[in-house]
Structure formats: C-alpha cells, structure tokens
Amino acid sequence: MSETTDTGGTRAQGAREGRMSGLSKEKIGGILARQGILVAFVLFMVGFALANQRFIAPDNVLGVIRSSAILGVMALGVTFVVISGNLDLSVGSMMSFSTIVVLDLHDQIGPALAIPAMFGLTLLIGAVIGFLVGYLRLNSLIVTLGMLSAIHGLTLTWSGGQNMDIADKEGTWFSVFGQGSVLGIPVPILIFAGLAVVLGLILAKTPFGRKVYAVGGNGVAATFSGVRRARVVFMCYLASSFCVATAGLIQASRSLGSQNTVGQGMELEVLAAVILGGASLLGGSGTIFKTVIGVLILGFIKNGLLLVGLQFYVQYTVTWVIIILAVWLDIAAKRGRLWSPIA
Amino acid sequence: MSDATPALRLDGIVKTFPGVRALDGVSFSVLPGEVHALMGENGAGKSTLMKVLGGIYQPDEGQITVSEVPVVMRSPLEAKAKGIVFIHQELSLATELSVAENIYLGELPRKSFGRVDWATLNARTNEILSRLKVGFGPGDRVGDLSIANQQMVEIARALTVDAKAVIFDEPTASLTDAEKVVLFDVIADLKKDGVGIIYISHRMEEIFRITDRISVLRDGQYRGTLETAKTNEEEITQLMIGRKLDLSRSEATHALGDVALEVRGLTVKGLYEDVSFEVRKGEVLGFYGLVGAGRTEIAETLFGLREPSAGTIHLNGEEVRIHSPADAIARGISLVPEDRKGQGLVLGMNCRDNMTLPQVDDLTAGPFVADGAEIAIFDQYRDRLDIRTPGWKQQVGNLSGGNQQKIVIGKWLSMHPDVLIVDEPTRGIDVGSKSEIHNLIRALAAQGYAVIVISSEMPEVLRVSDRIVAMYSGRIMRTFTAETVTEDNLIQAISGIAASAETAA
Numbered sequence: 110m111s112e113t114t115d116t117g118g119t120r121a122q123g124a125r126e127g128r129m130s131g132l133s134k135e136k137i138g139g140i141l142a143r144q145g146i147l148v149a150f151v152l153f154m155v156g157f158a159l160a161n162q163r164f165i166a167p168d169n170v171l172g173v174i175r176s177s178a179i180l181g182v183m184a185l186g187v188t189f190v191v192i193s194g195n196l197d198l199s200v201g202s203m204m205s206f207s208t209i210v211v212l213d214l215h216d217q218i219g220p221a222l223a224i225p226a227m228f229g230l231t232l233l234i235g236a237v238i239g240f241l242v243g244y245l246r247l248n249s250l251i252v253t254l255g256m257l258s259a260i261h262g263l264t265l266t267w268s269g270g271q272n273m274d275i276a277d278k279e280g281t282w283f284s285v286f287g288q289g290s291v292l293g294i295p296v297p298i299l300i301f302a303g304l305a306v307v308l309g310l311i312l313a314k315t316p317f318g319r320k321v322y323a324v325g326g327n328g329v330a331a332t333f334s335g336v337r338r339a340r341v342v343f344m345c346y347l348a349s350s351f352c353v354a355t356a357g358l359i360q361a362s363r364s365l366g367s368q369n370t371v372g373q374g375m376e377l378e379v380l381a382a383v384i385l386g387g388a389s390l391l392g393g394s395g396t397i398f399k400t401v402i403g404v405l406i407l408g409f410i411k412n413g414l415l416l417v418g419l420q421f422y423v424q425y426t427v428t429w430v431i432i433i434l435a436v437w438l439d440i441a442a443k444r445g446r447l448w449s450p451i452a
Numbered sequence: 453m454s455d456a457t458p459a460l461r462l463d464g465i466v467k468t469f470p471g472v473r474a475l476d477g478v479s480f481s482v483l484p485g486e487v488h489a490l491m492g493e494n495g496a497g498k499s500t501l502m503k504v505l506g507g508i509y510q511p512d513e514g515q516i517t518v519s520e521v522p523v524v525m526r527s528p529l530e531a532k533a534k535g536i537v538f539i540h541q542e543l544s545l546a547t548e549l550s551v552a553e554n555i556y557l558g559e560l561p562r563k564s565f566g567r568v569d570w571a572t573l574n575a576r577t578n579e580i581l582s583r584l585k586v587g588f589g590p591g592d593r594v595g596d597l598s599i600a601n602q603q604m605v606e607i608a609r610a611l612t613v614d615a616k617a618v619i620f621d622e623p624t625a626s627l628t629d630a631e632k633v634v635l636f637d638v639i640a641d642l643k644k645d646g647v648g649i650i651y652i653s654h655r656m657e658e659i660f661r662i663t664d665r666i667s668v669l670r671d672g673q674y675r676g677t678l679e680t681a682k683t684n685e686e687e688i689t690q691l692m693i694g695r696k697l698d699l700s701r702s703e704a705t706h707a708l709g710d711v712a713l714e715v716r717g718l719t720v721k722g723l724y725e726d727v728s729f730e731v732r733k734g735e736v737l738g739f740y741g742l743v744g745a746g747r748t749e750i751a752e753t754l755f756g757l758r759e760p761s762a763g764t765i766h767l768n769g770e771e772v773r774i775h776s777p778a779d780a781i782a783r784g785i786s787l788v789p790e791d792r793k794g795q796g797l798v799l800g801m802n803c804r805d806n807m808t809l810p811q812v813d814d815l816t817a818g819p820f821v822a823d824g825a826e827i828a829i830f831d832q833y834r835d836r837l838d839i840r841t842p843g844w845k846q847q848v849g850n851l852s853g854g855n856q857q858k859i860v861i862g863k864w865l866s867m868h869p870d871v872l873i874v875d876e877p878t879r880g881i882d883v884g885s886k887s888e889i890h891n892l893i894r895a896l897a898a899q900g901y902a903v904i905v906i907s908s909e910m911p912e913v914l915r916v917s918d919r920i921v922a923m924y925s926g927r928i929m930r931t932f933t934a935e936t937v938t939e940d941n942l943i944q945a946i947s948g949i950a951a952s953a954e955t956a957a
Contacts, residue, residue: 314820316812323809326798333755333795334809334863335781393800 146387146399149435150406157413164409164416171295177408178297179204179356180375181401184382185301185308186352188400189345191383192312194325194392195242195249197346199234199256200353200379204372206264207231207357212273212367220283228354234260235350236343243342257376264369274366287363297359304355308348309397321345325392381432382407406435457520459484459648460505460536460617465514467500472842472850474500475511476672482617482648487639489659489680490652492669493692493852493882498652501669502621506538507531518616535616539606539623547595552577554594555609580608584638600631607638618642619650624658636662654882656685668692693884708918709733710768712902713785713871715754718763723749724926727763731871731902736893738917739906741946745923747906748790751873755787756780768870781810786864790875790906792853796860799849803841804830806848807863833862837892854885861892872896875906890916910939922946 158165183200190197207227214223238256242249275281289296312318323331324341332338360371386403388395410431414424441447458481467475475497482488492498503509505516507525516523518534525531528538545554552573553560561569561576577590586604588597594605603623610618620639624632639662642649651663659666660680668675668691675691714730724746731737739747752758754765756774765772767783774780780787789795797806808815808826815825830844837858841851848859857877864872877893878886893916897903907913913920920932922945929945 310820316816316821319805319809319812319821322801323798323805326800327794329795330798331809332757332777333787333789335776335778336809337776337778393798 146385146402149438150402154409161416164413173408173412174298175295177404178301179359180378180382181301181404182304182352182356183375183379184400184404185304185397186349187379187383188388188395188397189321189348191388192325192392192395193321193342193345194328195342197253197349198376199238199253199260200349201372201375202257202260203231203234203350203353204357204375205369206260207354208361208367208371209264209268209273209369211358211361212275215283216276220281224358231350231354232347235346239343239346242346243339268369272366272368278365284362284365287359300355300359305397305401312397322393378407385432385435456483458482459519461517463515465504466512467504467509468512474672478674480667480674480677482650484646484648485643486665487643487649487651487663489663489666490650491666491688491692493884496669497672498669502619505536505619532613535614537610537613537615537618539610539618539620545594545602545605549594550590551588551592551594551605552590554605555612580611584608600627615647617648617650621652670694689883706734706898708735709900712768714766716764718753719761720749720753720758721761727928729921731904733900733902734897735918736897736903736905736916738913738920739904739923740913740920740942741923743908746926747923748875751787751875751906754785754873781867784870786867786869786872788860788864788874790879792856792860797848797856800847802845803848803859804844806859807833807866810863810867829866833866837862853881857881857889871902873904877905878912910942
C-alpha cells in the first residue's frame with residue numbers, strides 16, 4: 110500500500126491502476142497475438158547481436174538477405190497458394206528444373222531467348238498443377254507431392270543426369286541476376302524486394318487478392334458469392350511457378366552451373382518460412398509482409414548459428430527446433446495460453 | 453424454494469473481450485430440483501456464459517458457487533469435477549464405440565495390466581441406463597442409435613459424476629415430438645433427484661412446459677428472473693429484446709409489376725420434376741415443404757449450382773441458361789443460402805469484404821480495390837438494415853446470427869438483383885431479429901423486388917408470402933394465395949395427402 114502511494118500519486122490514480130495495468134497488459138497481449146513473429150524476430154536479432162557483434166554488421170546483414178533471396182522469392186509465390194487453402198510441395202523440384210533448363214538453353218539459343226523460354230516452360234508446369242488442383246479439384250498435397258517427383262524426372266531427362274554448366278562463364282551478361290549489384294545492393298535482393306512489393310500489393314489491394322483470401326477462408330461461400338474458385342486457385346499456382354522461375358533464374362545466374370538437385374528440400378524450407386510468417390495452413394490468412402519476415406528469420410537463424418560457432422550439421426536440427434518453437438509461441442499468443450484448452 | 457441452498461450461483465460475472473463487454477455483471481442462482489431457463493437473443497451472452505461455466509473461459513470478475521462452495525474452473529474437466537455438466541447441442545460422442553465405452557470414456561474401470569474391466573463397466577452402465585429407462589444396452593454401438601438416443605448417452609455420461617447442475621443447450625433442436633417427451637421425462641427425474649438444471653432454448657412452448665423460472669440476458673447484462681407460472685410470452689420477449697414485438701403481418705398492399713422470373717417444367721433428375729411457377733416484381737413467393745422436398749435444389753438450379761435436365765427459365769421475358777453462380781449474379785439473380793456459415797459468409801473475413809465480395813471486381817480505382825467505394829456500400833447497407841457491428845473491420849464470425857444474416861442480405865441487395873431468393877431466412881436466429889428480417893422481406897417486395905422465400909417454418913411463410921407453393925417429394929402439389937391458404941390445407945399439401953383429392957376436384 111505504501112508502495113502505491115510512493116509511485117501512484119493521487120488516490121484516483123491509485124484506484125484506476127488496477128484497470129490501467131489490465132488494459133496495457135491486454136494491449137501487449139493483442140500486439141503479441143497479431144505481431145508475435147515480428148516481436149520474436151526483433152528479440153532474436155537483439156540476442157544474437159549481443160552474442161556476436163558481427164551479426165548486425167551491414168555486410169553480414171546484406172549477405173544474409175542475399176542468400177535468402179532465392180528461398181524468399183519462392184516463398185512469395187507459395188504464400189498465394191497457402192492463403193488459397195492449398196499446398197505447393199513441388200517448388201523445390203521445379204526450381205531445379207528452371208535452373209537446369211535456363212542454363213542449358215543459354216548456350217543453345219542465347220540468354221535473351223533462354224530466359225523467356227524457361228519462364229514459359231515453368232509456367233506451363235504451374236498451369237498443369239493449377240488445372241489439377243483448381244479445375245479437377247484434386248488434393249493439392251497429393252498433386253504437388255507427385256509433381257515433385259515427376260518434375261525431378263523431367264529435369265533428369267532434360268540434362269541426361271549431367272551437371273549443367275555454361276561454357277563461357279566470364280563473357281555472359283547472364284550473371285547479372287545472381288552476381289550483379291546496383292548502388293551496392295545485390296541484384297537478388299532487388300528482385301526479391303521488387304517482387305515482394307508487387308505481389309504484396311496484388312494480394313492486399315486488388316480484387317484478385319481479395320478473392321484469394323475468400324477462396325481460402327471459405328471456398329463454398331466464395332463460390333456462392335460468384336467467385337470463380339477454380340480460376341483463382343489456378344492463378345495462385347501460376348503465380349507460384351512464376352516465382353519459382355524467377356528463383357531459378359537467380360540461382361542459375363549466381364552459379365552459372367548447377368546440379369540436377371539444386372532445389373531439393375527447399376519446398377519444406379519455403380513452407381516453413383510461410384508458416385513462420387503466420388499464414389495458416391488451413392488457408393484464408395497470411396500476408397506477403399509476414400512471409401518476408403518468416404524468410405528473414407529463417408536466414409538469420411542459420412547465419413546466427415554459424416556465427417556463434419555451431420557445427421554445420423547441427424544446424425538442421427536447431428533450425429527446425431526454433432521453427433517449431435516459434436510456431437508454438439505464435440499459436441499460444443493467439444490462444445492466450447500455452448496449452449490447448451481442450452484437454 | 454427460496455430457502456434452499458442454490459445448486460449453482462453466479463455473482464457479478466464479467467467477461468470482456470477486446471472491444472466487447474460480453475458479460476456485464478451477470479448474477480442469478482439455480483436451486484436444486486429446479487429447471488431454470490436461460491433466454492436471450494443471439495449475442496446476448498448465453499454462449500459466453502456457458503463457456504465460463506464450462507471452464508473454457510475464465511471470468512474477469514465475479515464468483516461462481518456450487519452448493520455454497522466457491523469454485524474456479526480452468527478446464528472442462530475441472531468444471532465436470534465440480535459437478536457442472538453439459539449436454540451439448542452438438543453431440544460429442546465416439547460413434548464407433550459402444551454405449552458403455554462412451555459413457556466412461558477416459559475413466560474406464562481397469563483390471564491388472566491396464567485391461568478394461570468389462571464386467572464392472574457394463575454393470576455400472578446398466579445401472580445408469582435403467583435410471584434413464586432407455587431401450588438400448590451397454591454394448592450397442594453409438595453410431596447405430598438415433599439422435600435422441602445418442603443424446604441419452606450424453607445424459608448418461610453426465611450422471612456418472614455427482615452432478616450438481618446440468619446444463620442443456622438447445623437439447624430438442626434435432627428431436628421428434630415423441631423423443632422430446634422422453635427427454636422431458638428424464639429432466640423431470642433429474643429434478644426429483646435434486647439436481648439444478650439450466651435449460652437453454654428459443655422455443656417458448658418448451659420453456660412453458662418444463663421450466664420453473666426464467667432468467668433473461670440482453671447485451672451481456674442480466675435483465676431479471678421471471679417465474680414461469682406467473683409470466684407470459686409477451687413479457688419474456690419484451691425483456692429479451694427491450695421492446696414490444698410486432699408479429700402481425702404488414703398488410704401494406706402494393707401493386708404487382710411484370711413477371712420477373714418464369715420457370716416452366718424445370719427438372720433435375722432424382723431431385724425434383726416438372727416444376728413451373730412465376731414471380732412478379734413486388735411479389736413474395738413462398739416455398740413450403742418438408743426437408744428434402746426439393747425446394748433448396750430449385751433455388752440452387754436458378755443460381756447456377758445445378759444443371760437442369762429439362763425445362764426453361766425466363767428472366768424478364770427472355771430465356772436464359774445459367775451455368776454458374778457468377779452467371780446468375782450477372783443476370784440479376786441472388787441467393788441468400790440456407791447455411792449461413794457454410795455457404796453465406798467467409799467467417800474469417802471482415803464485414804465489409806464479405807458484403808462487397810460479389811462485386812469486388814467492379815469496385816476498383818486503377819488496379820486496386822477502391823476502399824472508399826467499398827466502405828460507402830457497407831455504410832449504406834449497415835444503416836438500411838440496421839446491422840449492429842462495431843465497424844466494418846469486425847470479423848463476421850464475431851457477429852450474432854441475426855447480424856450475420858443481415859450482412860448476407862446486404863451483400864445481395866447491394867447487387868440490385870431482379871430476383872432475390874432467400875433460403876431459410878431466419879434459421880438459428882432469435883425472435884427479435886427474426887421479425888426484423890420478416891419486415892425487411894416485405895419491404896423489399898414493396899420496393900419492387902421479386903422475392904422467393906424458402907422456409908420450413910409455417911408461421912414464417914404465412915407471414916411473408918403473397919403466394920405459397922407447397923412442395924412434396926420433388927413436386928409442386930398446390931399453389932395458394934395469401935387469402936385462400938389455411939394451415940390445415942397447407943399441411944395436407946406438403947404431406948402429399950391432398951394431392952389426389954385436389955386434382956380430382
């Protein structure tokens with residue numbers, strides 16, 4: 110009581126205090142529930158920065174974002190698919206395909222034609238998936254899991270199982286997408302940022318974006334409101350394959366040579382980034398901004414673990430432990446309790 | 453009765469959510485051996501109160517007392533342990549398991565090595581079932597039982613603990629009349645055993661038949677307790693909605709316009725056959741019949757969700773073929789579907805976005821959705837339909853049933869349709885909002901809309917329709933006008949009784 114008078118001032122203030130603290134607690138809870146991942150991200154960055162100052166050095170930060178760009182670009186597209194209530198597990202395998210195809214065509218028809226040709230072929234695959242999931246209403250998990258394998262087969266057939274290399278690595282302008290920089294900012298970052306802005310606007314501000322949320326939130330109600338559900342899902346897979354083609358372009362341009370399996374396993378990391386950002390696997394929620402945060406968290410986790418000196422092999426495990434923890438805390442913040450209320 | 457120790461007492465229960473005071477100091481008590489009705493419109497706070505009693509929500513303020521012992525419940529299991537038991541509207545049974553297993557789920561009697569002690573289990577179950585006088589045994593598979601009997605299993609489960617208070621949430625929603633009698637007998641038995649019962653229902657007839665007292669909530673506040681024997685429907689309703697309810701049919705007559713929709717010989721094989729009718733501008737055409745008579749399916753055909761196998765549809769004199777909802781909407785047909793939450797709304801989206809969804813393609817400034825135009829539409833229909841929501845940003849899932857339905861209606865009115873089809877306009881909606889929606893339908897007709905109302909509630913079709921189509925088993929049996937219809941011949945028509953007699957005459 111004496112403490113209250115010390116700090117509280119007038120009686121009225123003291124009387125209101127209980128309610129005030131309740132209110133601010135509620136507010137903090139609200140912010141945590143809505144922006145839990147963002148808060149976690151900031152705390153995490155501060156923690157690692159205290160452990161190792163190298164972590165927030167500008168060149169390190171830029172390096173992390175640059176190396177996250179490929180994953181990030183793919184995650185932008187998958188965000189559309191996930192919000193529409195579907196999954197895309199084929200993106201890793203599709204990225205390998207794009208990379209191999211553009212590298213091979215580079216030497217055969219030149220980069221100016223190779224790039225649009227690769228985009229066309231990748232979009233064609235995206236259209237097939239979009240048709241199967243959107244118009245034929247097949248389960249997206251099964252379709253994209255099958256496509257993961259099928260596209261891998263396509264890639265191997267195309268390359269004959271060989272690694273693909275550009276003959277003249279010094280003399281091509283093709284390297285600009287992966288290795289160039291403008292005003293000191295690496296081009297992959299610019300592509301990632303530019304695409305994030307454009308796709309972010311499409312999702313948040315256009316009628317199409319609205320319909321993506323509606324279809325994912327309640328596909329039946331969307332249909333009953335005149336939304337052409339199949340077309341929306343189809344377009345989401347096209348968007349996803351467009352992003353994959355862009356990622357493949359950056360990957361190919363950066364290394365100018367590639368194995369058939371360069372994107373292997375990335376589908377799960379991409380999905381992790383999207384979920385980490387807070388999109389629901391059930392569809393109907395998520396944003397491009399949140400996905401970008403998810404991508405950055407994933408990138409900085411890996412980088413941070415490296416900087417504090419953890420062995421490379423341990424990283425897989427630790428990364429996933431952190432992802433699961435983050436998702437748990439996010440859900441806990443939304444529920445307002447750590448454990449599910451249903452015993 | 454007032455001398456007895458209350459089985460359950462609530463004192464000043466407060467529960468707030470961001471922006472909403474869902475419960476604002478609710479206090480009442482339930483005596484042992486009393487059936488206590490809890491009434492209130494949707495959104496009045498009944499569900500929140502039930503979740504507080506069930507240990508799902510923690511109250512911000514206030515005290516719950518069970519038999520004079522203050523209790524705090526942090527989970528449904530704790531609530532059950534304190535003697536508060538729920539019989540839910542939606543059954544939560546494992547349909548593949550036996551009756552006995554369901555009743556003792558989670559607490560099966562054991563022998564050594566964790567084996568189930570079937571003999572004890574069945575003996576105990578038999579004891580409880582005999583108390584309920586039911587016609588099934590411990591070994592029957594729950595999935596094979598009727599809904600009413602499944603409910604008995606839930607009640608039996610409640611009896612395994614020393615229940616102080618049993619809460620029935622809309623228990624008769626899916627019961628037949630005969631099954632209701634059995635349920636009421638069981639409630640009477642519980643009463644004799646000195647259990648306090650909270651009974652939640654919208655159905656006045658049941659309230660008067662079985663309850664002793666009635667407590668009413670409105671806008672999260674406790675509005676009073678009435679003695680059932682000393683009150684009447686009017687008084688309760690007034691307490692619930694805060695005003696008198698106008699149940700009379702508005703007889704404002706208005707001239708009918710041209711035929712807006714004409715349907716000839718429409719057939720969808722296996723669902724309905726040879727259906728012909730027309731609706732004029734300014735007219736409400738009611739469709740009445742039992743569930744499965746084909747009414748909803750006709751609506752779905754008109755809205756492009758089913759392909760007809762025969763027949764024609766004329767809209768404003770012009771023959772049309774409708775292949776999708778988008779087609780129907782473009783031609784001026786709108787459907788307020790029967791399943792509001794499943795078909796009518798994207799619950800996770802906000803009010804405005806739900807309302808403008810069908811026309812979002814047209815509400816653009818450049819490539820983007822025009823926020824201002826959308827909000828203008830939302831504001832217009834919020835005011836016109838008196839939709840009560842803190843703002844357009846509110847998630848539709850947080851609104852009460854009546855307000856949700858108004859969002860759906862607003863969605864379609866903002867499209868300015870020629871023909872508005874409303875399937876079960878007031879299903880699951882409280883009595884106050886119900887009459888508002890009825891008045892709204894009449895007003896829409898007066899404004900020149902052609903309206904089709906499909907309903908399973910006779911008072912509803914009688915109240916809103918100018919003409920009534922009676923359907924039975926996929927066929928139109930007879931069409932009545934508001935002047936010639938009587939309850940008797942309507943019932944006969946939808947049960948297929950009058951068919952032969954009518955055609956003969």
